[in-house]
Amino acid sequence: xxxxxxxxxxxxTIGSVLCCKCGIPMTPNAANMCVKCLRSExxxxxxxxxxxxxxxxxxxxxxxxxxxxxxxxQLESKxxxxxxxxxxxxxxxxxxxxxxxVWTEPHSKRxxxxxxxxxxxxxxxxxxxxYVVEYVQQDHMCESCSRVQAxxxxxxxxxxxxxxxxxxxxxxxxxxxxxxxxxASRAIKIKQxxxxxxxxxxxxxxxxxxxxxxxxxAPIRSRNDKQLVSHDPKSNNYNYKYTFSVEIxxxxxxxxxxxxxxxxASLGNLGPLVLCTKVTNSMVLxxxxxxxxxxxxxxxxxxxxxxxxLSSRQLVEYIVLDVEIVSPEVNVGGSxxxxxxxxxxxxxxxxxxxxxxxxxxxxxxxxxxxxxALGYDLYGANSNDIQLDKYKGLVLPEAILIKKSYEExxxxxxxxxxHWKLKSLNMEVDSTAKGRIDEDKMNKEYEEFLKxxxxxxxxxxxISLYRNKENQxxxxxxxxxxxxxxxxxxEELLADLDLSDDENGDDSMRE
Amino acid sequence: MATRLxxxxxxxxxxxxxxxxxxxxxxxxxxxxxxxxxxxxxAGVIPVVKTSIAGTRIIGRLCAGNKxxxxxxxxxxxxxxxxxxxxxxxxxxxxxxxxxLSALGNCIACNDHVALAHTDLDRETEEMIADVxxxxxxxxxxxxxxxxxxxxxxxxxxxxxxxxxxxxDLDELSTLLQVPLVAGTxxxxxxxxxxxxxxxxxxxxxxxxTTATELSVIESVFKLREAQPIAIVDEMRKSLIDTYV
Numbered sequence: 046x047x048x049x050x051x052x053x054x055x056x057x058t059i060g061s062v063l064c065c066k067c068g069i070p071m072t073p074n075a076a077n078m079c080v081k082c083l084r085s086e087x088x089x090x091x092x093x094x095x096x097x098x099x100x101x102x103x104x105x106x107x108x109x110x111x112x113x114x115x116x117x118x119q120l121e122s123k124x125x126x127x128x129x130x131x132x133x134x135x136x137x138x139x140x141x142x143x144x145x146x147v148w149t150e151p152h153s154k155r156x157x158x159x160x161x162x163x164x165x166x167x168x169x170x171x172x173x174x175x176y177v178v179e180y181v182q183q184d185h186m187c188e189s190c191s192r193v194q195a196x197x198x199x200x201x202x203x204x205x206x207x208x209x210x211x212x213x214x215x216x217x218x219x220x221x222x223x224x225x226x227x228x229a230s231r232a233i234k235i236k237q238x239x240x241x242x243x244x245x246x247x248x249x250x251x252x253x254x255x256x257x258x259x260x261x262x263a264p265i266r267s268r269n270d271k272q273l274v275s276h277d278p279k280s281n282n283y284n285y286k287y288t289f290s291v292e293i294x295x296x297x298x299x300x301x302x303x304x305x306x307x308x309x310a311s312l313g314n315l316g317p318l319v320l321c322t323k324v325t326n327s328m329v330l331x332x333x334x335x336x337x338x339x340x341x342x343x344x345x346x347x348x349x350x351x352x353x354x355l356s357s358r359q360l361v362e363y364i365v366l367d368v369e370i371v372s373p374e375v376n377v378g379g380s381x382x383x384x385x386x387x388x389x390x391x392x393x394x395x396x397x398x399x400x401x402x403x404x405x406x407x408x409x410x411x412x413x414x415x416x417x418a419l420g421y422d423l424y425g426a427n428s429n430d431i432q433l434d435k436y437k438g439l440v441l442p443e444a445i446l447i448k449k450s451y452e453e454x455x456x457x458x459x460x461x462x463x464h465w466k467l468k469s470l471n472m473e474v475d476s477t478a479k480g481r482i483d484e485d486k487m488n489k490e491y492e493e494f495l496k497x498x499x500x501x502x503x504x505x506x507x508i509s510l511y512r513n514k515e516n517q518x519x520x521x522x523x524x525x526x527x528x529x530x531x532x533x534x535x536e537e538l539l540a541d542l543d544l545s546d547d548e549n550g551d552d553s554m555r556e
Numbered sequence: 557m558a559t560r561l562x563x564x565x566x567x568x569x570x571x572x573x574x575x576x577x578x579x580x581x582x583x584x585x586x587x588x589x590x591x592x593x594x595x596x597x598x599a600g601v602i603p604v605v606k607t608s609i610a611g612t613r614i615i616g617r618l619c620a621g622n623k624x625x626x627x628x629x630x631x632x633x634x635x636x637x638x639x640x641x642x643x644x645x646x647x648x649x650x651x652x653x654x655x656x657l658s659a660l661g662n663c664i665a666c667n668d669h670v671a672l673a674h675t676d677l678d679r680e681t682e683e684m685i686a687d688v689x690x691x692x693x694x695x696x697x698x699x700x701x702x703x704x705x706x707x708x709x710x711x712x713x714x715x716x717x718x719x720x721x722x723x724x725d726l727d728e729l730s731t732l733l734q735v736p737l738v739a740g741t742x743x744x745x746x747x748x749x750x751x752x753x754x755x756x757x758x759x760x761x762x763x764x765x766t767t768a769t770e771l772s773v774i775e776s777v778f779k780l781r782e783a784q785p786i787a788i789v790d791e792m793r794k795s796l797i798d799t800y801v
Contacts (some may be wrong), residue, residue, distance in 0.1 A: 057722040065745045068769035073719035077745035167745075 075170035082173055089164040089494050090176045099156075101182045104190035115187045120156075121146045127442055129158050129180060139164045147177060156180040189247070200233060200245035201286060202252030206259065207241035208293040212358060213487065215297060215324075216242060217494040219263065220470050221508040228258040229470065237472045249287045256289050261326055262507075264343035267291040275311070294346050296328055298448050299360075300353035301421050303432045304330075308349055312339045317436055320447065321353070322380065323503075329378055333407040336384055338377045354430055360419040362392040362450055366401065370409045379503070385409025389444060392423065402443040411449045420446035443494050451500070451531065465533050466513040500531050512538040557781075558760040558774050561593045567743045567763025570709070570751040571616045574661070577712075578623035579644050579755050580604045586786035597759055600738035606641040609636055610658075616754060620705065622668045625649035625688035629658035651688045655681045655774065662705040665750065667712045670733050672696045672704040699725065709735075709750045711757050714777040716740050716749050738777045742766055761771050 061070040064079035100109035107115040118124035139162040148159035161175045232249040236243040271285040316332040323329040327342035372384040394400040424443040563572040572583040610631035671691040698707045699718040707718040715737045732771035742752035743763040753762040
């Protein structure tokens with residue numbers, strides 16, 4: 046730059062002067078003292094802490110940051126270094142340039158940190174100095190560990206989830222939902238009970254959060270209570286156990302319901318026989334003969350509760366002989382239905398006698414002659430429902446079809462396992478139960494649930510399905526069948542993250 | 557021989573005194589200690605005069621002089637001027653000059669033959685300096701500072717300059733001044749040389765904060781040790797022994 050300006054600049058060599066204290070030659074600096082003399086004159090670490098006491102919990106390997114926070118950190122980790130530097134007071138007077146650990150024996154209960162600081166001294170000279178801070182680690186159990194130690198099964202809040210129906214389909218589905226949203230991450234224990242599940246939490250707020258989550262995914266009503274455990278009269282501290290009793294409404298998908306007259310009237314005279322098609326935090330009730338639908342949320346239901354007439358346990362298989370479409374396609378809340386007249390016969394009758402039913406069904410878009418369907422056999426059923434009696438002059442249809450059956454095709458594919466799998470919650474089975482939980486029944490129901498998942502894509506929406514690496518379908522096989530059993534497309538499957546050993550992995554996976 | 561002293565607990569003795577080969581000016585302090593130190597060193601040799609300039613005590617920085625003359629700023633009062641004229645020897649020309657930069661001690665550094673001047677000094681002032689002090693004037697900077705009178709102190713035997721002066725600058729100044737120069741500090745690392753030390757050909761006075769190292773540097777560059785009687789005897793002895801084979 047000087048050359049551009051046309052000036053001639055002489056090259057400047059800095060000479061050396063003698064240090065004013067010790068007389069050794071040095072380059073001049075702002076203080077005109079050599080570094081050693083400057084260091085002996087001025088100690089910038091004066092007034093800084095060199096010795097600090099920190100509390101360490103030996104159970105969970107965490108360190109106390111007063112007044113109440115416990116920070117989990119490994120020895121010689123970044124978090125520990127940050128924590129140690131934070132514990133030093135007065136460090137704002139100097140500038141911290143570098144910090145690192147000096148190795149100490151882990152059992153010595155001493156942590157040494159070497160810090161390098163810079164400070165301005167004596168007319169502008171910046172001096173850098175390194176010093177070591179020693180932390181004495183005192184062992185002190187943190188509150189949560191001491192509580193666990195005192196009583197390992199101690200819970201503070203429990204959520205008792207119940208549904209008074211004879212199957213466990215809802216709980217299978219809820220289990221997958223909970224896993225997907227990680228809602229039970231704070232539960233210290235989960236117990237499977239008859240007709241429900243119990244969740245135990247260490248903190249009331251965790252319980253409340255879980256109940257709120259349930260309220261968003263299922264139609265529930267809940268109440269809560271508390272029980273006094275201990276009481277400190279001096280400081281007026283009361284320790285309670287909180288219990289939340291949550292009941293899910295007993296109406297499930299594919300249930301046939303006869304609405305009580307008042308409810309039917311409030312819903313706009315919806316035909317007393319309705320199907321429940323979808324249950325989230327509100328239910329969708331569909332009248333299969335008029336294709337009218339309505340929504341009913343939890344509050345509405347619990348104001349005047351009713352039970353279902355027939356549930357999916359009582360489904361009977363039919364064969365469809367003829368289908369005649371009556372009305373065009375109607376979109377009911379996202380699903381399509383087509384009203385059709387159908388001639389069906391029960392599988393138990395087919396071939397043996399000529400009993401044919403002429404019924405109206407809402408599944409016109411799915412059924413073709415020769416298909417199999419599942420439905421409720423009202424002709425043969427003996428319903429003991431009070432609500433039905435209230436309707437004088439109500440003509441019951443002989444059968445109501447609910448869904449198409451893929452049983453035949455499934456029989457063909459019996460040998461082949463699924464290429465997807467689900468995870469499950471870590472549940473304790475209540476061994477002291479009255480023995481009503483039957484292993485076989487559970488497995489059958491679970492199989493039904495999995496089939497349900499395969500057939501209904503909207504059910505899979507909120508669930509995480511994982512790819513089963515051992516049972517990948519080969520490319521060739523999928524092209525052979527014409528009409529295939531519905532199965533989960535590969536794009537919907539999540540690649541499973543396998544962090545644990547193989548043994549542990551097997552325990553927690555169910556196929 | 558260099559002496560360490562303080563003016564009213566302040567180590568900047570070059571601010572409160574002016575020492576030349578023909579006279580010494582001293583500021584008026586609360587106690588007589590400052591004056592008496594100078595007296596004890598210089599009593600019989602040169603007159604030590606107590607004065608103020610422009611009513612202030614910072615006389616070392618306001619005036620510039622050598623054995624031939626003394627230059628005073630325009631702010632000097634008539635009484636002070638007269639007092640100085642009376643007290644100083646007759647061959648010393650006392651002159652008050654009109655100059656915008658009135659701290660002449662900061663702007664002019666001189667010995668009996670050469671003077672360094674502030675780069676912005678007036679032409680007339682430069683002529684006055686050459687006239688009154690009988691010196692050759694060079695406009696210079698020292699280590700990039702234009703206040704040459706503050707950052708260097710030199711006598712007829714040697715000189716001390718600002719510690720950050722580069723070697724090339726040092727050589728250049730040395731050739732101009734025709735005396736050996738050294739870059740160093742005074743008063744424990746202070747870079748303002750002229751305020752920390754006041755010096756003539758045989759003696760020097762510096763602030764009491766001056767370390768032993770600095771003192772030895774000062775004594776060696778200004779050649780003050782040879783002024784000692786012992787040194788003179790040694791030299792004589794050398795010449796005597798010369799004939800002794």
